[in-house]
Amino acid sequence: MTVAAFRLGMLIPEFPTQTHAFFWREITALRAAGVEVHIFSTRRPVEGCPHEWAERAASETTYLFPPRLSSALLSPRDFPGMAQALAYVSKLSVSVKQKARALGMLACAVDFLHHARERKLDHIHGHSAADAAHVLALCRILGGPRYSFHLHGDLPVYGTDHAAKAWDATFVAAAARPMQRELIKDVGLPPERTYTLWMGVDTDRFTPPAQRAESPRGLHLASIGRLHLCKGHVHTFAGLRKALDRGLKAHLTLGGRGPHEQEIRQSIARFGLQSHVDMVGPLGEAAVIDLLHRADGFVLSSIGLGEASPVAVMEAMACGVPPVCSIIGGTPDMISDGTEGLLVAQGDEEGLANAFLQLGRDAALRERMASAARERAVRSFDYRETSRRLLEAIQVSRAPLPQSASQGTAPRSDQAAA
Structure with a gap:
């Protein structure tokens, strides 16, 4: 044009x-x-x-x-x-x-x-x-x-x-x-x-890595966004705790900053996740890409009002990272459940736990979703x-x-x- x-x-x-x-x-x-x-x-x-x-x-x-x-x-x-x-x-x-x-x-x-x-x-x-x-x-x-x-x-x-x-x-x-x-x-x-x-999203810059290294800490989940209660971090933590208690080996890297950082840190401690959640602060694009290249799944568990079609989800999909998202705003239009990622109801901590277990226990499923997510990002989100x-x-x-x-x-x- x-x-x-x-x-x-x-x-x-x-x-x-x-x-x-x-x-x-x-x-x-x-x-x-x-x-x-x-x-x-x-x-x-x-x-x-x-x-x-x-x-x-x-x-x-x-x-x-x-x-x-x-x-x-x-x-x-x-x-x-x-x-x-x-x-x-x-x-x-x-x-x-x-x-x-x-x-x-x-x-x-x-x-x-x-x-x-x-x-x-x-x-x-x-x-x-x-x-x-x-x-x-x-x-x-x-x-x-x-x-x-x-x-x-x-x-x-x-x-x-x-x-x-x-x-x-x-x-x-x-x-x-x-x-x-x-x-x-x-x-x-x-x-x-x-x-x-x-x-x-820039699908020329946000691309899958040549090879995704396996983390010694198990399934590597990433979440990037404002540290705000509407992002539903507490539900992610509850779901992760349930999955860990059922034998999943996993950890979460949380990027971003915002007004509710202290409450989020308290939630991490309340669920006993200090050794499973790394808070890395605000990230520039290069650091976001590096994180997504190391991640096996992306989590967005937002609740309430305000979410539309999150760019962070598009960036993850462009990097071949299967998203686990709450059904909010445009996420059902962005993600075909079970094909390009996994969708759960808002606040559904059991659903989040099951999604984490699926990703963690089925490497072939992760690979299929990663490929489909990348394909969808190139087709629709560039x-x-x-x-x-x-x-x-x-x-x-x-x-x-x-x-x-x-x-x-x-x-x-x-x-x-x-």
Whole structure:
């Protein structure tokens, strides 16, 4: 795909952080296609980013908060838009305190408008359905470019007033099909203004090792992600404890950081797993690949809301590591149970134990799943293909179509077929 002289703004909250590897891949793929990508973020991240591209990404990012003083004044042509923007804020179904916060978003939107005009942006895509989507909608009201945004988890996680955020979006993408259904049913978006667009992985870099070494500690499980209670680590630990008590020889390497590290360490001790669980902190891409090359299985036991189509699972599958996942978000669309990995109900500790025992006791099953997982990742999750679908969605939504044509048909059916 090649695109001449197309200027795209990309808005990513608190960019870059540990979980933002896909966004950088997407930016890289779009630029390789000829798109002029301008990166924006709401504010600088609090935590550092372990990836090797982080310094470059931060240097290329324009942060909207705090807004520039030079953008504080609007020209006379913008006054009508400001009245509409203030009306937008006043109608939000939130508290007075939150509306006051929304006025801060409006200030950022004014600054965003000036940046968009200075850089002659043709379109802006936001990777959030939370406050960043308000900024996009307000920028559009003020006279900014057309916009779209991505829903990366269940709607309730991303605040309220989603219909307002999407009032003039050319489309809203969902990172998994259950989220797309929420956009249609709960927000009331026409199906033709929605897509299911997965994130992606570099399947040229995330590849299986030439030979996977056998660990002297038995089955090597890996889990990479935020150290948050929603990731269900306690269920992984309980399942591992059950499997060990039934004779499995195994250990788990846990990568990541987050607000609940202390509680997770306490859970490890409570289950007596100190000699079976290694916590290695945040990992850059090279370290993630090294870990996956040494792993026999990948574990994601998330619970509740928020999970969509986890990139960490895609990375594991690309490296030929069979995933053991809870049924959440898009995981049933990503993994054929028993073929590319194993699916268990949320919080099902017995199911997790049985899955670990299956992987640990059946090397042939592991090999078959590893091959199928890799094949699925190449076919469906490569970041160049997922980026192509995003660009196609932007182009289709901007082009005038006959009334009978559906904006979402081609990319959505491609995604479903994958």
